[in-house]
Amino acid sequence: MLHFANEEKKRVYFFPECIKELQDYFKSNVEATLIINFSNYINYDNKKDFFENIEDICFKKVLLNGNGSHRFNIENLKSNENLIELDDQYSEIPYDFARFPNLEILRYEHVKNCSNYSSLIKLKELSLWAYPNKNIDEFLGLYNLEDLRFVQSKIISLNGINLFKKLTNVFLIANKDLIFDINVKVNDSVRELYIESCKKIDINLIPKLFPNLEKLTLMKNGEIKELKPLLENLNRLQELNLMGTKILENDNRYWKDYNNIKKISFLDQKNLLLKANEFKK
DSSP states (O other): OOOEEETTTTEEEOOGGGHHHHHHHHHHOTTOEEEEEGGGGTTOSOOSSTTTTGGGSOOSEEEEESSOGGGSOOGGGSOOTTOOEEEESSSOOOOBGGGOTTOOEEEEEOOTTOBOGGGOTTOOEEEEESOOOSSOGGGTTOTTOOEEEEESOOOOOOTTGGGOTTOOEEEEESOTTOOOOTTSOOOOSOOEEEEESOTTOOGGGHHHHOTTOSEEEEESOOEESOSHHHHHHOTTOOEEEOTTOEEOOSOOGGGGGOTTOOEEEOOOOTTOSSOGGGOOO
C-alpha cells in the first residue's frame, strides 16, 4: 500500500516494499513527487540494498529530508537523467550535478565536495542554502534561470546578475555580508525582490539594480531613513512589504501620492503620521 504525505498534491513516500505500486503510480502520475525521508527508515535492517531498485520507478521530482543518509548505499540517488526537480536541504549528499542534465528546479543546502552547478543549463529555479563562495560567478551561464534564491550564504555581490535575461524573482535571506554595488549592471527583467535580514544592503541602490520591480519586500531589514528614493524611482512598483523594518521618517503621508502603489504593508510606529489602516487604494 502506498504511503502519501499529501495525496491531493501527489506527494508519496518511498519504501522498498512498495516498489511495484510506486512503479504503477508514477507511470500514471508523471507530475508526482517521490519523498525520501531517511528518518522513516531507522528500523530497517537491510540498509545496503535499500535503494537498489529505486531506478525502476520513473519519478521526475524528488524531495529528500530527515537525517541518516550516511547509513545507506545512496549511489542510486546520485544520478538521474530524467529528474527535473531535486529538493534536498537535509541529506548532506555531495552531488555531481553533471549527472542531472535535465534538472529545472534545484533546492539544495550546499555540501562540501558537490560539483558542477554550471552544468545545469536547463535550470529555471535555483534555491541555495549555505553557499560558501563570495560571488555568483559559477552560475552566470545558467541563462534559463527565472527564480534565484540565496539563504544564509557567504555571497557579498550579485555582480553578473544582468546576464540572467529571464530572471523574474530574486529572494535574499540572511546573507549577512551581501551588499549592492553601484557598479553592478542593471537587470530589468526582475519583477519581485525579497530581502530579509541582509542589513548591509543599501536599499537606495535597489532601483538602479532592479528598476522594473512590481513587488518588493524588505523584511526585518534594520532601519530605513525614508521611502522616497524607492517610491520615486520604482515606477512599476505595485506592492511594498516593510514588516519588521523600522521607518525613521515622520510625515509619510506622501506614500499615498504614488498611483502605481496598490499596497504597502507596514507596522504602525509612533513616529509615522500615516497609519497602516489608513493606507488604502
